[in-house]
Amino acid sequence: MIQSTRPAQYGFAERWLPRLVLAPSFLLSLIFIYGFVAWNGYLSFTASRLLPNYTWVGFSQYARLLDSGNDRWWVAVENLFKFGFLFIGVSMVVGVLLAILLDQKIRAEGALRTIYLYPMALSFIVTGTAWKWMLNPGLGLEKMMHDWGWTSFQFDWLVNPDMSIYTVVIAGIWQSSGFVMALFLAGLRGIDDSIIKAAQIDGATLPRIYWKIILPAMRPVFFSTLMILAHIAIKSFDLVVALTGGGPGFSSDLPATYMYAMAFTRGEMGLGSASAMMMLLTVSAVIVPYLYSELRRGRNA
C-alpha cells in the first residue's frame, strides 16, 4: 500500500456526496429558520392583525409595542428582568454550593445527584401544575402552616399581582438549580487535586482555597452556565402558562407569553412579530459575541 498518497483522488461521487447529503439540512435551516426569521421580520413592518396583511407600515408596530402606554409589554419586560436576575442568581448560588459540597467525598453521592437533578427531566408544564397546587392559597402551603399552628401565615403570591412573577421564580429555581450543580460538579472534577493539596500545605483553609483558587479557575463553566440559564429565562413560556397563566391580569407575563397572546389569541400579528423580533435582538446581543469567541477559540485550539 502506498502510504504517501493523500486521499484526494476520489471519484466525482465521493466529492459531491457529502454536499448532497448535507443539502437537505442546509436547505431546511436556510428556509425554515433563516427564511422565517426574515419573514417574521417583514411581518413586523406590516399592518397584519388577525390575518397577514402586507401593507408596509414602517416602524409603527414597534412604536405601538414600545409605547409607554403599552403596559402589558413593559410589565413583561420588567418581569423578565426580575425573573431572569433571581432565577439565574439563585440557581447559580444553590448549584455552586451543592456542587462544592458534593465534591467533598460524600457517601451516597450518586443518589444525591440523582435527586438533585431529576426535576430537569420534567416538563415545565408538570412543574407548573405541581407548584400551582402547592402554592394555592386555599389548600396548599397556607393551610399546612395553619394546621401547624401558624394561623396568621399568609401566602397569596399566586393570586397577588405584585408577587405572582415570584412564584415563577420559585418553581424555575426548583427545576433548574440541580442542573447548575451537575455542570459545576463536572467542572470541579476536572480540576487537579494537587492544587488543593499544595494550597493546604501552605496553610490555606478549604473555604479559602475554593474562593481564591478553584472558583476563579471555573470561569468558563460559570460563563457557559450563565448563557444557558439566560437562554432558558428568555424563552420561558411553559412555566408561566402552567403556573399563573400570565395572571392575575397580565401581572406575570413574560415576553414569550406576550408574543403568544398577541400573535395567536388577540389577533395582533404585527405586534406579535415585532415582540418576537425584540426577543431575537436581545438573545443575539448576548449570544453573538459569545458564539464568536467560542468559534475563534475552537479554531485556535
Add this chain to the structure above:
Amino acid sequence: MPKNNLSRFIVYAVLIYFAVYYLLPLYVMLTTSVKSMDEIRGGNLLSFPMHITFAAWSKAWSSACTGVECTGLAPFFWNSVRLVVPAVLISTSMGAINGYILSKWRFPGSELVFAMLMYGLYIPFQVLLLPMAMTEGWMGIASSTTGLVFVHVVCGIASTTLFFRNFYVGIPDELINAARLDGAGFWRIFWRIVLPMSIPILMVTLIWQFTQIWNDFLFGLVFSAGGSQPITVGLNNLANTSTTVKEYNVDMAAAIIAALPTIFVYVAAGKYFVRGLSAGAVKG
C-alpha cells in the same frame, strides 16, 4: 478532630436539606394523587394519605375533562408517542450523518453551514411561530402530527448535528484515511467504522431529543389541534379547565402520568441523560 467532624456534619445536613427540598414536591404529587378530595380538604399538603385510592389516576387517564371533551389524558399520551418516535428517529439520523460530514468530509463552505446551524440553536422559537403556522397551513399539514414532527425535526437538527460533530471530531482522521485507502467510500466508512463507534453519543442524542420533544409545550400548543395535541397540552388543559370543583388529586395524577416517560428514561439511563445535558450545555 472535633472541628472536622462538625464541618462534615454541616456538609451532610445541608446536602440532606436540599435533597428534601427537591423531593418534597414529588412526595406531595404522589400522596395528593392517591387521596380523595375529602381527604385533601381535611388534611394538608404533607399529611400522609389514610385511604389510598386510585380513582384520581383512572379519572386522569380516561375520563377527566380537558376542555369540552372528557377523554382523560390517554389520547394525548398516544399522540405524544406517535409524535416522539418519528421526530426523534429522523432528527437523530440526520444529526448523525451531518456530524459525520462536518467532521470527516469537510468541504469549502461546510464551516459556514456549521456556523449557521449553531446560531440556529439560539434563536428564540417565537420568531418562527407565525411563518411556520402559515406555511404548514399551505402545505396542508397544519394541526397534524406530521406537521408537529416536521417542526421538531427542523428545530432539532442543529443540536443533534452538534452532538455528533463534537463526538466525531474525537475519532482520529487516520482511521478514516486508512479506510479510504482501502477503497471504502463515504457510506461504507459511515456504516462500518463510524456508526459502530457512535453508541454513546447515539444514546445521549436519543435521550436528549426524547426529553426535549416529549416535554415540549410551545410547538404542541401552536401547531396542533383537537386530535393531535401532545400530552403537555392535554395536561395544561386538564389542570386549567374551570370546573365547579378543582380536583387537585386528578391534576397531580395527570402531572405524574405526563412525567412518567421522561422520569423513566432519567432513572434507567441517567448517565446518558446527564451527559446530554452537559453536551447541550457545552454548546452554550
